[in-house]
Amino acid sequence: MSQSWSAPLAPAPVHATVAVPGSKSITNRALVLAALSRRPSTVTGALRSRDADLMIAALVALGVPVDSDGTTVRTGAHTALTGPALVDCGLAGTVMRFVPPVAVLAEGRVDFDGDPRARERPMGTVLDALRALGADVDGAGLPFAIRGRGHLPGGAVTIDASASSQFVSGLLLSGAAYDDGLTVHHDGEPVPSLPHIDMTVEMLRTAGVSVDDSEPNTWRVEPGPIAPVDWVVEPDLSNATPFLAAAAVTGGEVTVPGWPARTTQPGDEIRQILKLMGAEVDLTDGRLTVRGPGRLGGVDIDLHDVGELTPTVAALAALADGPSRLRGIAHLRGHETDRLAALVAEVNGLGGDAEETEDGLLIRPRPLRAGRWHAYADHRMATAGAIVGLVVDGVTVDDITTTAKTMPDFPAMWSAMLDGGRG
Numbered sequence: 001m002s003q004s005w006s007a008p009l010a011p012a013p014v015h016a017t018v019a020v021p022g023s024k025s026i027t028n029r030a031l032v033l034a035a036l037s038r039r040p041s042t043v044t045g046a047l048r049s050r051d052a053d054l055m056i057a058a059l060v061a062l063g064v065p066v067d068s069d070g071t072t073v074r075t076g077a078h079t080a081l082t083g084p085a086l087v088d089c090g091l092a093g094t095v096m097r098f099v100p101p102v103a104v105l106a107e108g109r110v111d112f113d114g115d116p117r118a119r120e121r122p123m124g125t126v127l128d129a130l131r132a133l134g135a136d137v138d139g140a141g142l143p144f145a146i147r148g149r150g151h152l153p154g155g156a157v158t159i160d161a162s163a164s165s166q167f168v169s170g171l172l173l174s175g176a177a178y179d180d181g182l183t184v185h186h187d188g189e190p191v192p193s194l195p196h197i198d199m200t201v202e203m204l205r206t207a208g209v210s211v212d213d214s215e216p217n218t219w220r221v222e223p224g225p226i227a228p229v230d231w232v233v234e235p236d237l238s239n240a241t242p243f244l245a246a247a248a249v250t251g252g253e254v255t256v257p258g259w260p261a262r263t264t265q266p267g268d269e270i271r272q273i274l275k276l277m278g279a280e281v282d283l284t285d286g287r288l289t290v291r292g293p294g295r296l297g298g299v300d301i302d303l304h305d306v307g308e309l310t311p312t313v314a315a316l317a318a319l320a321d322g323p324s325r326l327r328g329i330a331h332l333r334g335h336e337t338d339r340l341a342a343l344v345a346e347v348n349g350l351g352g353d354a355e356e357t358e359d360g361l362l363i364r365p366r367p368l369r370a371g372r373w374h375a376y377a378d379h380r381m382a383t384a385g386a387i388v389g390l391v392v393d394g395v396t397v398d399d400i401t402t403t404a405k406t407m408p409d410f411p412a413m414w415s416a417m418l419d420g421g422r423g
C-alpha cells in the first residue's frame, strides 16, 4: 500500500552519523553463489529488504534450505535444485536477471513473474542467451517459464549488454555450474555499470571460480565447483548517498562508518562527485565524512559506470547554484522507472529547470517550491525527493514505501539523521 510522506525540512545543518544496511548487490550475489555451492554458507551483514527477501524466496522455491536471523542468512546443504517453482521478481533487476540462469539447473518447470513495471524492464537478452546455451525457455520477458533439466551444456554466447550490466553478471554467476562453463562476449554500445561486473568477477573468484576477464567485453568462466563462503557484506554505498547528500545540501556534516577502503561498489564514486560539487570529503579509518559547502556547485559528469547514483546526483544538481550535465545514462530509461523522464518531471514539477538529453540530463539552477514529488515505485526517486525536501519547504513524496526495495527503514533513518543520529 502506498503511503504519502511529508519530507522533513532540515531545521539546521544536519550533523549525524548514519550506519547504512548491507549492499543489495553484494547480498544478492552472495545468496546466489551460496545456493549454487550446494554446501552450507553464511551471509553476514546481509541486506534485509524487498529485493533481498525476494532473492531468498526465489532460492527457497528452487529447493535451497535457507534460514535467517536478521542480517545473518545461512544456506544449507542440498543435492539438487528443483521445480516446479514460482519466482516472484518484484521489481528487482538482480532477481529477474540472476535467477533464470540458476533455474535452468533445476529439475522441473520454473515460472517467473513480477511487478507490472518489471514486465517492461529489458530481459529478452538473458532469455535468448540461455536458449542459445541449450535451455528450454518460453517467453521474451516477464512472465516467462524455464523448463530446467538439471544441467545446461553452456559454452559461448554473444549478447548485447548495453541495456544492463546485469545481463552479464547474471550469466557469469551461474556459468561455472554449466557443463562446459561459459564464455560471454558483449557486442554493442558500451556496457553500463562495469564496476558491478567487476563485483561479480571478484565474488566468483572468492568462491574459487576461475574467471578470465583479461579481454575487454569478454568473460570466460571455467566449469567447476563453486565453494561455500562465509560472506561478509559491505554497507550499501549507493544507499549511503542520500545521507551524505544531506550534509552537502544543508552545509552540515554526515559520517558513514564501515566505508570500505577498497570496493567494487559504484557508490564509492560519490566521494569524487561531492568533491566536484564543492563538498569536503574525508575517509579515515573506515569512516567517510562529508562536510557541506556554503554553496553547492553544478557538475558535468559521465555517470555511465555509476548510473545507480543518478537520482541522488540529480537532486543535488537541482539544488546547486550552477548548471549540471549528467551524461552516459540513457540506460536509466529501463530502470525501476524511466529515471530520466521521472527526474525531469519531478524537478520541473517543483518549479525547477531540468531537461532530458539523448543520454542524460541538463539541470539548471532555479528556485524550487513546495509540491508533490512522485516516486514511480522507485526507491531512489523517493530518496531523491527526501533530499530536495530537506531545503525546500512543503515537499511531499507520494509513496515512501518504495524505499522498502533496498532500505525499509529509510523514513526512520532519515528522522534519526535529522535528530543528530548516531549510527
Ligand SMILES: O=C(O)C1=C[C@@H](OP(=O)(O)O)[C@@H](O)[C@H](O)C1
Pocket (backbone or CB within 6 Å): 024, 025, 026, 093, 094, 163, 164, 165, 166, 169, 192, 193, 196, 307, 308, 331
Ligand atoms: O548488478 C547489480 O547489482 C546492479 C547493476 C546495475 O544495473 P544496470 O547495469 O542495469 O544499470 C545497477 O544499476 C543496479 O542497481 C545493480
Ligand SMILES: C=C(OP(=O)(O)O)C(=O)O
Pocket (backbone or CB within 6 Å): 091, 092, 093, 094, 308, 335, 336, 380
Ligand atoms: C537499478 C536499480 O535496481 P535493480 O537491481 O532493480 O536493477 C537500482 O537499485 O538503482
